[in-house]
Amino acid sequence: MKITRQPLVLAASLAAMLALSACGKKDESTAPAPSGTPPPAATAPTPPVAPTPASTAPMAMNNSAPAAVTVGSVELGSTVDANHKILASGTSFAPKDTIYASVDTSGSGNATLSAKWTTQDGQVVHEDSKSLNATGPQTTAFMISKPDGFPTGDYKVQISLNGNQVASKDFSVK
DSSP: OOOOHHHHHHHHHHHHHHHHHHTTOOOGGGSOOOTTSOOOOOOOOOOOOOOOOGGGSOTTTSOSOOOOOEEEEEEEESOBOTTSOBSSBOSEEOTTOOEEEEEEEESEEEEEEEEEEEETTOOEEEEEEEEEEEESOEEEEEEEOOTTOOOSEEEEEEEEETTEEEEEEEEEEO
């Protein structure tokens, strides 16, 4: 019986390829190709994908704490709706008007929102504070009224968040 070398070379090459693939080796270019088999086509390696920096990832996608409560806008008026929004804003009121300050906030967390109403010379007319347990945008309303009427003159409302003044609005009573 006559034995040729070609089947032995194929068997040895197959055994070598199996042994290399079992070891987790990914580069098969070092293994000899079986005779009669064309070499594998060369492919360019895929460039690695750069990780996205944490600072550019959206807040909902990373595990950082939600934004703290911040004050957006403050509006004055003589009426508010059920959501504490001013229906008609203004800065001039009649002596017997109820005056509202509507404060928009955003962010999440616990905070204390305060309103300090003063006359033009700094005399305090009224102070009020409200505790917030915010989970997103909301509006808080503060109000002052005086059944016998406010004296005519210039006034100011100062809005504070956690003890720090963040906004103020001037208004007048005529």
